[in-house]
Amino acid sequence: MKINEIIKNIPGKVIAGEEFLDKEVKTAYCGDLLSRVMAHGPQDGIWITVQTHTNIIAVATLVEIACIIVPEDIPIEANTIEKAIEEKIVLISSPLPAFQLAGKLYEIGIGKEQ
């Protein structure tokens, strides 16, 4: 499913990477410990995390994660937004908590086939 179809189903706004919303994603991962994400984060997938510092972009770039969703409207640092633009990562901010976000994504078919 394309990211722009996914965001129609969850509340939130695109903070960076507007031009990459036609990227195709199949699965997602939740986690705030960066090394866990390095080990298990999905290539071309979505990552839900409460971390907002610039290193999340480094992790996403290395694992080739297509899109990061930050839950609970947590303010995202300016450096992180800049870095996301530079590294072509879609960055989304949503008012929903991580659990609800994951549930909504799963409902529309993300991550059902691993």
Added chain:
Amino acid sequence: MTESANNEDLVMVQTYEIEAGNFTLAGEAASNIKKLLRQLGIDAKIVRKVSIAAYEAELNMVIHSLGGIMRLEITPKEIVLKARDDGPGIEDIELAMQEGYSTATELARELGFGAGMGLPNIKRCSDKLHLQSKLGQGTYLEARFFL
């Protein structure tokens, strides 16, 4: 003590200085390594493995060491990642290799580092891992990836 790539086989060497405690810059060296390997047309799976190992080695130095140097060697047969830091050294390597064991500070953990997965991730991604450390002196890590 450590195997070094035969000089005649060396295609490329890059070194990166890693600054201790600088979480903002952390990951830069690994990102640069990834871009370089991609430009060289290295197989995507190997690029991913080397990048993950480089990231973990870099972060280990940022979190735990007093600073150090990471060196990337590329030969026709393998990619070698070498990380040497100025201390303080690892007290118990066997323990440090265990998934979940960490000595990271509260601050590092709040930022999501220090999951105790760094060295296990490097081991999992590399074909050969050599680690030596002396308390008060420093740590030397060498990870090899066969092409």
